[in-house]
Amino acid sequence: MGNENKLINGWLMLHIALCLIFIFAPIAGSFVFSLNSDRFPSLPLGEFSLDWYRAIWNDPLVWSGFGNTVIVGLIVAVIATILGFGGAYTDYRYNFFGKSFYLALALLPPTIPVVIMGLAMLAFLSRIQLSGSTISVVIAHGVMCSPFAMAIIRLRLSQMDPDLEAAAWNLGGNEWATLRHVIIPFTRPAIFAALFITMAVSFDEFAVAWFVSGLNETLPVKILGFLQGQVSPRINAIGSLAFLSSMTLIVLAQLLLRNPNEGSK
């Protein structure tokens, strides 16, 4: 019995390892290929080279795409976090007629396929003369990112002692003062986590941005362009850098969420 158990456990652990290999092979592969001199990497691998990084460094299109990505990401993070904070607090604090409709509207966007979101946004925004601008990407990403911000902040609010707010009111604080001196300090780590995570989501979103961005392409849309055109390992170099910056944001967010005492007075 004990032996059999070990065997089964061994197989299960092997299965986990295989799943992780499958999931991380393309990510690790892209790192390796980005540092490889071959245009079509195969076995045996070519020699170490930084050519692809040099190529993107010298490519003005990559820089303008990068600029758009960062601008959009920063604005989207702020907007999505403000919207998400309001939604999370509303869900935490109030019960009202039509609340399930409110929550559905707030949380459903990630379940709509991106091609459909893209088409709907394009048709709508071009009707109001906004498509093809950076603002259109901000609008679309605001819709897609605010559910994430809301979920993160809502989770933090559910850890708050409900008496805390009541105590603040009893001490004479009105709702605004309570929000400022109790709620926001308590949720501060989650607010920062939401800023970082929505920024990371916006950094990687390509489909809707592709539909609506016109000439003001963000970097992921550029990658889509590279994919459609000639095969170019520059994608790997851009992807590796984008991965590192996203991971930095995620690790920052994780660190903030791990220290629940940070930020509260």
Place this chain on the structure above:
Amino acid sequence: MMKRPSLFSLVLAMPLLVWQLAFFLFPLLFLIAISFWTVKMFQMQPDLSFANWQRILTRGVFWDAYLRTMILATSAAVLTSAIAFPASYAISFKLSERAKRWMIFVLIIPFFTSYLVRVYSWQVFLTDAGIINAALGHIGLGPYPMLNNTFGTLVGMVTLCLPLVILLQTFSLNFVNRDLIEAAHNLRCGRLRTVASVVVPSAKVGLVIAALFAFILSFGDFVSPLYLGGGNPPTLSIMITDITKSGQQWPRAAVVAIMMIATLMTVAFAAITYAYKERGK
């Protein structure tokens, strides 16, 4: 008794509501509207014409794509669930709390990598002269065609869905009552039978929802079918991008999009009904 909402509550609740109404719900409703519009001289004209619906729904090409997309998404959902389950089971039942937390963190990482870059990377792995075929060649096998076919598409879709499905399955398995399993063992219920008749039914809701998410993601994905599957013949999402990017026939693309949403809603409703059926009996 309804109180008048305070200014404070409105300031917090309204921005999100207004934003999502204006930029989420309204564009989707607008999509329904333009499916009845006509295109004249490369301009969309408001209209109440069923021509677009008739044109799309009477085409064999559309229904072929519809069937193909359904089969691909269903296969991806089943395949991903089957691959994920042993891993989720092991994470939930065999790992220590600490290891579990680490696994969850590791499985979240892929969400923040570019799906496009991963797909491009798979191309390098899967081509006839690529890494996998070169490795197989060393032991005298292959080359096997793995790109621009259904296999390639499914590799991409599983890549997209696997981390999410493992996470959702793990969360639902974490809620399975450990005493039930103990009881089954005490009653001399074998290992596999315990999994099949105790663990799976207890975690049914989560398992079905995980498969549903895999279906939704694969159904709408245009990257894998295009860059790993070859794009020809097209899936529904490729059809939408093609129609949209090649001109002003947005009303027709809208018809395809509405058919997709209707399908997803039907499937989601069926799956959730099935998931909650017979609970507590």
